[in-house]
Amino acid sequence: MRIRLILLFHILLAICLGATLAQDASETGTKTLSIPGLVARANDPVRIKVMLGATELQSSEPVPARFVGNFNAWETSFDAGDDWMTELSFVIKNVSPKKITCITILSNLLEAPYWQNGSSPKNVPGWSQNRVGQIPEQALHAARIPPRNDAPFELAQGEEFTMPIQDPEDYPALKAHIEKKLSISNVTAMTAVVTVLFEDGTRWLSINHSYSRPGEQPGDWIKISYEEWVGQPKSSEQ
Numbered sequence: 001m002r003i004r005l006i007l008l009f010h011i012l013l014a015i016c017l018g019a020t021l022a023q024d025a026s027e028t029g030t031k032t033l034s035i036p037g038l039v040a041r042a043n044d045p046v047r048i049k050v051m052l053g054a055t056e057l058q059s060s061e062p063v064p065a066r067f068v069g070n071f072n073a074w075e076t077s078f079d080a081g082d083d084w085m086t087e088l089s090f091v092i093k094n095v096s097p098k099k100i101t102c103i104t105i106l107s108n109l110l111e112a113p114y115w116q117n118g119s120s121p122k123n124v125p126g127w128s129q130n131r132v133g134q135i136p137e138q139a140l141h142a143a144r145i146p147p148r149n150d151a152p153f154e155l156a157q158g159e160e161f162t163m164p165i166q167d168p169e170d171y172p173a174l175k176a177h178i179e180k181k182l183s184i185s186n187v188t189a190m191t192a193v194v195t196v197l198f199e200d201g202t203r204w205l206s207i208n209h210s211y212s213r214p215g216e217q218p219g220d221w222i223k224i225s226y227e228e229w230v231g232q233p234k235s236s237e238q
Contacts (some may be wrong), residue, residue, distance in 0.1 A: 027081045032113040032189040033057070033088065037207045038074035043226040045096030045204050046196060051089045051162070052078060082185045083175070085109070085128055088165040090194070092155070097230065100155040102133035102197040104145070105165050109178070113189040124187055126178045130167040138201035142214035142221055154199075165192060202229055 038048060038059075050057045059074040080087060085107075094100050107128040133153030135143045155161050166174070175184050194206040202213045203221070211229040212221040 027185075028079050029185070029188060030077055031080050031084050032075065032077045034073045034075040034113065034189070034191045035206070036073045036191065036193070037205075037209055038194075039072045041209050044209060045094065045098070045100075045198075046194075047093045047095055048194065048206075049091040050074070050076070051091060052080065052084075053087050082183075083171075085166045085187075085190060086164070086168060086171055088190075089162050090165065091160055091162050092194075093160045094155045094157055096198075097157055098198040098200065098202075099157075100133075100196055101153060101199050102131070102135050103153075103155075103161075103163060104131045104195045104197075105129065105163065105192055106195070107165060107190045107192040109187050110189040110191070111182075111186050124178065124182075126174050128166040128174065128190065128192075129170070130164055132161070132163055133197075136197055136199060136201040139197060139203065139214045141218045143197070143203075144219045165190075 033050065035048075035050070038050075040047060057076045057078060059076050090105065092103060105128075109124045109126055109128055111124055131145075131150065134150050135145060178184055178187065196204045196206075198204075202211060202224070204211050210223055211226060212223045213229075214220070215222045
């Protein structure tokens, strides 16, 4: 009788462990993160490291970002659970002479990395966002972003700041919104764009490495050269 009980115990233990392992396997899978324009250029005002928890993610090589134009994209794939976007963050270092007062991260959430085969994206009813700091007053009319009572933020030259890609406080609502139409486990890819605003109201976009200043009309931005942005004579004038 004792032998039978021992055998029964081991059988039940094996069943439980098997169920646990199967559950864990179903909760993890390959995720793909693509960031057009993240491949750094000399005049970029920031340097960005991509983190999954405490691990820095690496891109094997720049890939053509056909879905946004002729820009190279930083891309990586990794294994993670369903709530993988909550584990991602950027370590952003200001390497420019101006103080950064606002940073926004906007990401498209997708069912698959469609850009790898040129197919049309599958619809995902949601997008990830996070923002830190306040939009400079001189850029409010151009930014077209609803004002919020965010705490003031400054990132001076040489300083670093770690910023989650998705606002942790907003994630439960985002997840609930997505799961009205599909399981969160179906969201396996993301593309992200970083916007940096400076104390003088100018901005920089990671997607095309461009500087701009607010125009006169609402929502209007005027592209400027790096020399104009930093207040130096243009190369042709030197």
